Amino acid sequence: MTIPIRPLTVTINGRQHGPMDVPEGLMMIDVLHEMLGLTGSRLGCGIGICHACVVIWDRDDQTSEEVRTCITGAGFFDGKRIRTIEGTAQTDERGEIVALSPVQQAFLDQFSFQCGYCTPGFVNAATVLVERLKRAPVPRGEVQATVAAALETHICRCTGYVRYYQAVRDVILTTPGLTRDGT
Amino acid sequence: MRVRRRRTFLIAAAIAIAAVAAAAFAMRNLLSGRTGGPMQVVSAPPDVVARGKYLAEAADCAACHTAPGGTPLAGGLPMPSGYGTIYATNITPDPDNGIGRWSADDFWRALHDGVRRDGQQLYPAMPYTSYRGMTRADADAIYAYLMQMRPMKVANRRTELNFPFNIRLGMAGWNLLFLHDSLPAVSVGSSPAWQRGRYLVNVLGHCGECHTPRGIVGEMELSRSFTGFALGRVAAPDITPAGLAARGWTAAALVAFLGRGLARQGSAFGDMHPVIMLSTRNLTPADLDAVATYLLGDSPPAPTSLAAPDPAEVAADANGAGRISYVALCAGCHGLEGNGMPNTVVAMRNNSTLRLADPRNLIVAMLDGIGAENFPHRQHASDAWLRRQAKRRRGGRARELSARHLGRGEGRRDSGCRASLALRPCGLTDALEGTTALGY
Amino acid sequence: MTAADLARDRLAFPDFYGEDMLLPQGKTPAYLGQAVAILIYHEFARFRFAREKLQFNDAVIRYGAVTGPLRRDPWGAARFVRVGGRTPYDDDVFSCLKQGPVSATFDNHEPVWPKPARDGGIDAQGMYYANSITDELAHPPAEWLVLTRDYATQSGDTTALEPDNANGWYDADKQDLHLVVPTQSPQEVAEGAATMLERSRIGLKRLFLHPCFTVGYGSKDHCPMPYYGVIAALYGDGRPVRLANDRFDQFQAGLKRHQFGMRYTMAVERNTGQMQSFQANIVANGGGRANCSVALTMVGATSAESVYYFPKSDVAATAIASRALDCGSARGYGALESMTATELMVDEIADALGIDAIDLRLRNVLKTGMKNAQGAVPLGVQRAEAVLQQARAHPLWTGRAARKQAYDAAHPGKYYGVGFGSIQRRFGTGAEASLAKVELALDGRVTLSHSGTEIGTGASSSQAVACARWLGRPADALDMAVTDWPDLPVQTSGDPHTMSQADQNRLAQNPRWSPAYASASSASNSAYYFTHVTQEAARVVYLYGLWPAALAIWGSGSAQEVKPEDAQWRNESLTVEGREPLPLARLAHEAHARGLVVGAAVHGFNRWQWAEADFVVDGVLVHALVDGLSVRFGNGAGAAKQALSSTPNRYQVLDRRAVSFPPTQNNNVMIGYNTAVGTLTELAVDAASGKVALLRHHTIVECGNMLVPQLVSGQIQGATATGIGLALHEWLPLYEDGPGNGTWNFNRYHVPRGSDVAVWDQTAEVLPPLSKNEPPKGMAEVAGIPIMAAIVNAIAHATGHRFRTLPVTPDRILEVLA
Structure with missing residues (x-):
């Protein structure tokens, strides 16, 4: 064949x-x-x-x-x-990681993942979301719903999602330009 | 608001047809109509209530009278049309919002004549045109079932039709022309199963309301019964015996499709999916068989097997854009050879939708995805790509139809194809088998 | 490869897994999904396209005559009978602890219990008391409410997101086998693979096992996949072979959750709400291979009492063999199933008696010092009562009636409900063993090696953190899942769960022997058991390395004036009032220079108590809660000390002096260390769709001192999500329509999503520890259990219907609402 x-x-x-x-x-x-x-x-x-x-x-x-x-x-x-x-992370000319992306860093800081198998997908989904919000900010009051909608299709078996969602929400709320006033 | 296009109905210039004579007929109804009155107390034996429930499911009341995410049978489903929007009403026994003050006669009149308790005409979005064939006993059983339900205090939304369609009186004339005591048979037969099937299909299931073409004033064109029509975004296909056989359907396949939503020929999607979920999957095996018997007739035509594609055409297409696109965007699930995955992804090979002459539904499926599925179709497809696909999958014989012509659907961004499977949890009983074996 | 190839080369599963690794030609398969052949491709694309031809293709295997499924005896059956004394504190009349469990024989593949006799053997006596309980429940006193109900929980998939896989290659010239496998039980794989090859015609000189960071929820614990990987590697023509399930395969071949059927009868005195008697018959479907079915079913049986004290109980349990897939130690390990049923029943009884459901629990909760249903007194302070009290006062509970009224009125067609479930659960397996090595570098950097595997729970983080208690800082470098321990030789033989006391006494005379070598990562065992060995190793380094180094720096007389327990670590410096704070780096340097202990490797064993022993370290008698110890001295050690350091990494292997192993009798009685958890749920049932919307949930846990609070909360969140899945969504048909047919995937097996778990509206609280010295307790597996009953009880509150079969799917709700 x-x-x-x-x-x-x-x-x-x-x-x-x-x-x-x-x-x-x-x-x-x-x-x-x-x-x-x-x-x-x-x-x-x-x-x-x-x-x-x-x-x-x-x-x-x-x-x-x-x-x-x-x-x-x-x-x-x-x-x-x-x-x-x-x-996703910034690397130097030798390919060594010098800085994680804000999403990656937030996932680490907030103990977002456990076994880590789904994590690349979550990092990418959250990154796409952040990039979308840069183009089209959402009211601050809609951030949680926006995060939930953006990550809903991603399956995680370990974490129950809470620390992923919280980390992405916090990245969005603390990054200038992703949100606007209002609910 | 998310709108389920369950039955977009057409009302045309029926108003003009409403002759004076008809008006007189209608006035009689109005004069006899009532609004107040006592709460009806209905006590029916449990077996009648159970039969009523079964019949209500067979008649698929919930499809319209339960809005998505709404209260059971408390109405609210919007049915948009070119003339405005009609909202299905509350048919729970709530005295103020529902049918709590309706008598069995009132209920019968609505089903049989299309007349509300207050004497106003119903619009034929309510399929009394089909229900007219219902037996009084069956209507009473449905009534008994509805009246023992929990009353729901959910207010009805006002119909939002533009003038002059908002004049209900006009429907009286329409009824004179288009309301028939019985609908024609779509197949040949006489067996008890066929008779039962005719009742289930023509009357309770009111299949013709979607599958029969509509005329210019929104009437079913009974001479072309069941030959298919596009009321909504997804077209209801031809389900005449010839139409079904031409796409490879057999009685067994129809039973599987109506019982589970899934057959070798494809899965239920679009507006047919809720029909399966709310109605046909609840039918008894005997009734499902009867439906299949009626749809194909007592002597079913042999299913047409798909002609092998012309090898020359296949070879010529080996590097064609259609093939390349299929491999890139479809083959991951539907398979390089179109076999799909059992219980997971429908096969493209011999798929009923692909065998329709009109590629509309294939294009809509690619644009919108089906049910819980989120194929890359909608996200990544260009119009030209969609045309190529429609053409390729149908062996190059398609009438080309621009996706732009259809516009973009709401595009469900859910993943997978769960909704298309509609599997009943029959195995749960099996799951207990192990313990039963040990004397539980 | 087919069975014929394996037979030729005398390759077979290790005994634990049973026969027919591949189904021989002409034989009836023992179960659906049994492996028939392994095909090895040398090129990925060929594999990929061949797979497309083979998968879902029923014609690939040629079937012979229809034989019907095999009928086999159950994998095991036992009965746990107890008739207590006058009070929960008095001597039992009959119990597992005093007499023992009742064992069954089998007739026509059904368990047959012994004939009762008051003065007969243990089994006969047990049946005498079991029958007396039966009679009493059949003819109860007038003031008793006696309820009999049938419960069933589903077969399911643990759905670790990483499917099973095994990678390996075999170097025929050197007779080296290399394996890269994700497993919860690396030690078991190492031993099993070595045994397998030892019995075969294929030579093995060295086995290299590279366990990976993974995830399993039990499906990678004593899992057959690594052994198929061994086979694939051996027949790979020297090439590295990757054997990896896709999701369809994982449903078809991964270890499944046992389906449970449970008939419970419970008697409660109406006036007082005091539970009187409990009888249960539990049947767990173990499927095609025994695996851990017997142990798991017995854990289920001995956990069925949940958090309650019963004066009398009789729990019979059978693990049946069937043509269903083989089942493993799925998260919850039998207790999840049996306790959920109990929690549903207690809620129903409270309703029947008109007693608040948490009040009824409080009236019957097992308190410290009371006996459990095996007649044993659980270890430590029992805190289920505290959890219940906390739940009873929670606003979700106290305001539920008013909120239901308001919610239902405002949302026609939606039914609001609040429910509660509470359990306590042993963590650990009753034969926990692990190894740890802690080493200080000259600059104070800490390196930790551990036999435990990281399975996503954060054990690596928590073990690193655990070092800080004695060394002032977390480990800087960490090596988990270590299977090769040249610095601490430990020998093991026999089965720690079943050996006799005499055997144990005899074997223990060998100073290298221990009842078990190293445990899988399972049963929430890292927080307590893994931490124990880590901290024992760190303690030895502290007491015999850092502390003498500190005394030396502080000067003469210090040893008399300050004690090790007076010292505290602050900002990585050892501080004692009135002395110069000493940074770890300086202490490490000093310890190295003086040839003090700078590294310690330990082996610990626990059978509901720790093995302990004396050792002589550098001339000093040391007592430790370990059964094996090696130490390393600093670079400044004299020649005499250096000469003792015989291992590759210059460790001195110490011969223990006096060893005390926990008695084998502990195996009969599930004394255990308990963690108590309770969960409140608030939900709304949609009458139109039958769907359940979880609005909020709140979990109360007591788990001692937390090592890393974020990990604890993460485990609660993850475990509750699993519980939600089992309560509402996840199930598999057992047989022909089930996963053995190879067509199951996530389209039909609904793993909870963010929208299913009340992601923004869930809370948890951890009760304050009893003291600052209370050890951390295992809690991950436990935290997922009570939410299951809490959800089903909330559905009862919402709809008035009590479901007793899981999961409660929309269709089943629609059936009862109609």
């Missing part, structure tokens, strides 16, 4: 990968794990429900959104720019 091959070029965490030959029909998570050594995105359910596998897709219109790599084929990402959990 021969497996058809398709070319893929994708920019991940600011670095272009490819063009490379990818067996047609591989999901993006397989490419990240098996071909690129980026194993931080987690396979949780494989059917697009738990959202442990989401990466951030940076669209040309400067918006960003989550994409589930377990059910999205590699082909979808051809020519696109994405961020994975490996690219």
Whole structure:
């Protein structure tokens, strides 16, 4: 049996990968794990429900959104720019982490995660939310509902969600420009 | 507000048809109508109440009379139309808001004649056009069931129709033209199951209200019964015997679909999903069989198997944009070969929706996702992509239909496909088997 | 590979897992989802596309004639009978502690209990008293309310988000096997894999086990997956092989939660509300392999009393074998199921008697010194009463009637309810063992190695923090799940749960022997048991390293003037009034220079009390609550001391002088260390959809001194979410429609989401510890249990209907509301 091959070029965490030959029909998570050594995105359910596998897709219109790599084929990402959990923290020229992102730092400070399996997905979801609020702030009174809506699809089995949600809420409330007055 | 487009109905210039003679007929109703009166006290034997509950489910009262997130049978579902919005009413036995003062005769008249207790005409958003065929005994049983429910103090919302459609009297004329004692049979048959099925489908299930095309004044075009119609965003497909067989349906598949929401041919989505959840899944196996018997007739046509695609066309499409898009965005769940995943994701191969001549529903599914599902369809699909997909999945024979033409739906950003499965928790009983075996 | 390959190479499961690692051709499968073959692919893409062809494809396996499922004897059955004395403090007439549990034989695969005889053997006597309880409940005094009810809890999946996996490679030339496995029980895997290879035709010289930080909720504790990983590695042609479940596989092959059926009869005196008698028959469906089914079912049986004192009780329990999937030590371990049923029943009885449901609990709560249903007095101060009092005064409870009236009036079609559940639960397994090594560097940096595995509960953080009690700062570097302990050789043999006292006495003469080596991370055992060994190691370093170093710095006479217990750590400096505060770094330097103790490795064993022993450290007799100790001396130690340091890391292995192991009799009686928890829930039932909206919940826990309060609150939040799932959402059919068919995933198995758990509206309180020395207690597993009954009791308050089968799904609510 021969497996058809398709070319893929994708920019991940600011670095272009490819063009490379990818067996047609591989999901993006397989490419990240098996071909690129980026194993931080987690396979949780494989059917697009738990959202442990989401990466951030940076669209040309400067918006960003989550994409589930377990059910999205590699082909979808051809020519696109994405961020994975490996690219979230700031690193120096040697690749050493010098600063965590505000979301990552808040998750650490607030003991948000336990086993950590769902954490990359939560970091990405919260990052996308923060970026959205930069473009379109919400009234302070709506922050909790906004956080809940943005994270609802992410499954966590360990934490009961409370410390994740609280950390994201606090990041939003303490970052200038993400909220406006009102309820 | 989230609106379930359960039955968007059409009312056209029926007002003009309301002739003077009709007005006289209507006046008689109005004069006999009442508003006050005593609370009705109904005592019915438990078996009648139970039968009433079953019939109320078979007649799917809750689909309209229970708003999403609302109080059971206390109304509130908005049914928008080009002429304004009608709200389903409170049919709990609350004396002030519901039917607490209605007698069994009043209730019968609403179901049979489309006339409220106060004598006002109902709009045919209430499917009395179908319920007219109901037996008095069945109507009384439903009444008995409703009257023993907990009364709910939920006020009715006023119908918001524009002039002149807000003149209810006009419906009297419409009724003279379009209210029939019985609806035509859509299949050939005579067996007891077929007879029962005809009653369940035509009357209680009021299937024709969605699946039969509507004429210019909102009437069911009975000569084209069950040939399909797009009342809402998702079109109700052709469910004539020929239409069903052409898309591969068999009686067993229909039973599975109506009983569980899921068959090899596809899953219930859009407006059909609540029909399954609230109504058909509660039918007894015998009644489900009867429904299937009626829909296909006593001698069901053989299901048409899908013609194998032209190998040349397949080969030519190997590098086509449609195939590439399918692999990128659909194959993760529906499979490279379109087989889906059992109990999880419907197959695309032999899928009934893909075999419809009109690609509308496929496009809507891709735009909106289905139920709890959040495919990348809506988020990531361009119009051109959707057209390609509709074309590809249907073997290139589709009439191209622009997604822009349909607009964007509300797009449910939920994940997975739970709602499309509608699985009954039958296994819970099994779960106890182990203990039963030991004498519990 | 098929069973034929394994047979050829004499590869089989370790005994614990039973036979037929792969189903042999021609044999009826023992259970749904039993493994048949392992296919190894050398290339990912091929694997991926082959999988698409094979998964969900019923034609892949060729079936023979229909035989029907196997019928097998239950995995085990036992009966726990107690007839108490005049008061809860008097001698029992009959109890497990005094006489023992009653064991059953099997006839036609059903348990048969012995013939009763007052003066017969223990079993016969037990049945005599059991029958007397039965008779009394059948013909109760007029003032008794006797209620009999059937309860059932669901089969479920623990749903650790990381599915089971095992990675390994085998170097045939060197006969080295390398395994990288996520497991809660690394020691068990190491031993099991070694045993497996020892019995096989395949040679093994060295086994390298790399356990990972993971998560399991019991599904990775004594889990078969690592052994399939061993097989895959052995047949991998020298390549590294990755065996990893996807979610469908995990539902199909992961260890499941036992389904429980429980018939309870409870008698309460109407006037006083005093509980009189309790009889239960518990059947747990253990599925296709025994695994821990017997132990778990017995824990369920001996926990069924919940927080109450019963003068008489008779609890029979059977773990049955069936064609359901194999079940493991799912979170809650039997107690979750049996206690939930009790809490539902007590609520119903309170209703029937017209007594406030928390009042009724308070009237019957087991207090310190009272006997439990096995006739044993639980260890320590019992604080369930304090939890109940706190709950009774909580505004969620006190205002519930008025709030229901107001809420229901304002929300037609919604029914408001408040419910409560309370339990107390042993933490630990009754044979806890672990190792810890604490070492001070010259600059005062602290390194901790521990046998415990991090499973997401924060054990690594809490163990690091635990060092601070003796060393003034948390560990700087940490190594968890350590399986290789060259510095502290410990030998073990026999089963700590079943060995005789004579055997234990004999074996204990070997100074390296202990009844158990190292425990899995499970049963909420880190806070108390792991911490104990960490702190014993740190204490030895403090007392024989840092303290003498401090005395040396403070000068002559200090030893007479200040005592170690007078000292306190402040800002990482050891301070004693009137003396110069000494920073840890300076002390470490001094201890190293003087050749004092700068490192200690310990092994501890606990069977509801700690093993203890004497050791001679540097000429000084040291008593410690450990059964093994090695020490390392600082670099300045003289040649004589250095010569004693025989291990690779220059530790001196000490021969213990006098050892005292907890008696084996402790195995019969679930004395235990208890943690008490109570939860109040407030919810609204939607009559239209049958859905339950959890509005608020509040949990009250007592767990001693917290090591890290954020971890405690995180465990409460996570555990309550699990409880919510089990009360309302999660279940699996047992048999043909169940997960064995390979089509289950999160689309049908609803794991609670943020919107299900009252994420913004939940609170918790931890009762103040009894003293500053009260040890931290395990609480994670416990905290998820009472919310289950609290939810179901709240639904009863809301709708008037008492559900007795879990989960309470919308369809079932709609059925009763109709």
